[in-house]
Amino acid sequence: MKVSSPMKKPYLLTPGPTVLPESVVTAFAQPILHHRSPEFEKLFAQVKEDIKYVFQTEKEVLILSCTGTGAMEASITNLFSAGDKVITVNAGKFGERWTKLSKAFGLKPVEILIERGQTLDVRKLSEVVAANQDAKAILFQAHETSTGVVLPTQEIAKIARDANMLSLCDAITATGAFNLPMDEWGLDVVISGSQKAMMIPPGLAFIALSDKAWSATETSTIPHFYFDLKKERKAHAAHQTAWTPAVSLIQGLKEALRLIHEEGLDNRFKRHHMLAKATRAGVKAMGLELLSEVPSPSVTAVRIPETLVNGKKIPSIMREKYGVTIAGGQDELTGKIIRISHFGYIGEFDITTGLACLELTLNDLGHKVKFGSGVGAALEVFSQEGLR
Ligand SMILES: *Cc1c(COP(=O)(O)O)cnc(C)c1O
Numbered sequence: 177m178k179v180s181s182p183m184k185k186p187y188l189l190t191p192g193p194t195v196l197p198e199s200v201v202t203a204f205a206q207p208i209l210h211h212r213s214p215e216f217e218k219l220f221a222q223v224k225e226d227i228k229y230v231f232q233t234e235k236e237v238l239i240l241s242c243t244g245t246g247a248m249e250a251s252i253t254n255l256f257s258a259g260d261k262v263i264t265v266n267a268g269k270f271g272e273r274w275t276k277l278s279k280a281f282g283l284k285p286v287e288i289l290i291e292r293g294q295t296l297d298v299r300k301l302s303e304v305v306a307a308n309q310d311a312k313a314i315l316f317q318a319h320e321t322s323t324g325v326v327l328p329t330q331e332i333a334k335i336a337r338d339a340n341m342l343s344l345c346d347a348i349t350a351t352g353a354f355n356l357p358m359d360e361w362g363l364d365v366v367i368s369g370s371q372k373a374m375m376i377p378p379g380l381a382f383i384a385l386s387d388k389a390w391s392a393t394e395t396s397t398i399p400h401f402y403f404d405l406k407k408e409r410k411a412h413a414a415h416q417t418a419w420t421p422a423v424s425l426i427q428g429l430k431e432a433l434r435l436i437h438e439e440g441l442d443n444r445f446k447r448h449h450m451l452a453k454a455t456r457a458g459v460k461a462m463g464l465e466l467l468s469e470v471p472s473p474s475v476t477a478v479r480i481p482e483t484l485v486n487g488k489k490i491p492s493i494m495r496e497k498y499g500v501t502i503a504g505g506q507d508e509l510t511g512k513i514i515r516i517s518h519f520g521y522i523g524e525f526d527i528t529t530g531l532a533c534l535e536l537t538l539n540d541l542g543h544k545v546k547f548g549s550g551v552g553a554a555l556e557v558f559s560q561e562g563l564r
Contacts, residue, residue: 184499189530191321191349191475191503193371193378194520196428200375203431204424211423217415223426224412226433227382229441230374231366232357237384238408239429241422244348244369247381248277250403251344251365255389257397258282261311263304263341265296265332268322269506270346274315281398286311292323292509293467293477298331305339312392313342313364318350321372322506324468324477324515326354333361342389348372351382352436353448353519354473364389370425373448373474373519375432379422443563448473450561451518451527454554458531459516461553462538462545467513474519477505480512484543490514493537500533524558 180186188195209216220239227237240247256262260283264274267290278285286308290296296316305311314336318329329345336343344365350356351366352373358366363386370380385393385405393406404418411418436444455476456466467477480487488511491504505513516530531550538545 180499184497187500187526187529187533189500189502189517189522189526191372191515191517191519192369194373194375194517195522195526196377197375197432197435197521199435200428200431203428206424206427209423209427211417211421216423219426219430220417220421221415223430223433224415226430226437230352230433230436231368231382231384232441233359233366233384235358235384235386236409236412237382238405238412239417239421239426240381240383240403240408241379241417241419241425242381242403243371243378244346244367244381245273246403247367247369247383248273248346250383250400250405251367252277252281252283253396253398253400253403254405255342255344255365255392255396256281256283256312257395259284261286261308263288263301263308263311263314265301265314265316265327266290267294267296267317267325267327268292268320270317270320270322270348274344274346278315285315293325293469295325295470296327296332298328298335301332301335305335305341309339311339311341313344315344316346318345318347318356319353319472319474321349321475321515322509323513324466324472324475326470326472329356329363330361333363336364337362342392349472349474349519352441352444354445355441358384362386370429374429375435375520376425376428379425380429445473446563447523448519450557450563451522451524452476453561454524454527454557455516455518455531457553457557458527458550459534462531462535462550463543467509475515475517477513477515480514481543484538484541486541487511487543489541490534490537493540494533497540498533498536500530502530502534524554527554
């Protein structure tokens with residue numbers, strides 16, 4: 177592998193995988209544990225307890241060895257039966273995934289399709305719920321990572337509860353980044369993943385179920401084997417997992433959770449809020465516009481100006497010429513937006529580095545930006561917010 181030059185020192189500002197804290201990286205250097213051993217059970221018992229704080233729940237948070245999509249699939253195959261009607265909220269690529277997953281297992285999704293960059297209008301949801309009272313659940317994202325839009329999770333949970341439907345929340349880029357109290361808001365299923373705000377590599381998914389959601393598992397008839405949540409719950413009760421877990425990732429998770437506890441959820445949310453505000457101020461100062469109607473504390477989605485020839489090259493120039501990795505758009509947003517991520521182990525100077533690199537890149541492409549304009553606007557925010 178090519179040794180990276182200091183002129184291309186890698187910076188990762190993508191919505192997953194995200195950069196890892198040094199102490200998490202070194203946690204992976206520990207000797208592996210056997211998973212059917214008292215040492216593992218001690219580790220797992222602690223991790224299971226510590227993660228409840230991040231989910232803000234008293235319920236068991238199941239830890240699965242797969243990415244977030246695996247937990248999304250598990251929620252479908254364990255809670256529903258073929259022919260069940262569900263309401264899916266499609267505000268982007270991940271909302272669309274709920275629709276595709278539902279169809280894959282024979283459910284009948286009623287999809288609310290939202291223009292990219294817009295959030296869910298709760299009046300619209302109420303209308304769809306009223307017209308489909310036989311639906312079993314509402315499936316949505318707390319944060320739609322593909323557009324950087326926050327959805328009204330608390331309101332959605334309430335609408336679902338009032339209509340006696342389940343609320344299934346993909347919180348993969350929300351958990352640990354902004355406030356999402358599962359129990360207080362009465363969410364039935366909350367799903368998260370490891371490589372986003374949780375600060376560990378890809379390979380673990382987390383899923384917590386309310387009592388109502390556990391009841392639904394009693395009547396579900398969709399076949400499943402590997403993703404058997406009842407079997408996992410039983411194994412978890414004995415500080416075990418049904419199958420061989422990703423032991424090393426769980427060792428890293430222990431350290432990541434320790435860091436989250438040490439920072440405190442409130443401080444963590446404030447930090448994400450500040451980083452997002454500074455990023456927005458920075459890109460606006462460069463004359464760019466946001467895509468998102470309700471921008472998120474996790475990811476900032478920015479429109480590439482239509483007048484900018486070769487604008488779609490922004491992410492590749494940033495990465496290949498300067499070493500800074502951000503994300504572009506997906507599907508219909510390919511070439512139309514860039515996404516700068518600021519969740520997980522990200523601080524002020526990661527943001528100023530990302531913005532400085534964007535200034536250079538825009539100038540390379542002929543979009544004249546006064547050097548320091550974006551960085552300066554971000555520094556203004558950091559100085560005003562005074563989090564230190
Ligand atoms: C990353 C992500 C997922 C899961 O994707 P995986 O490729 O399975 O990790 C699901 N939903 C959202 C909102 C995400 O950001």
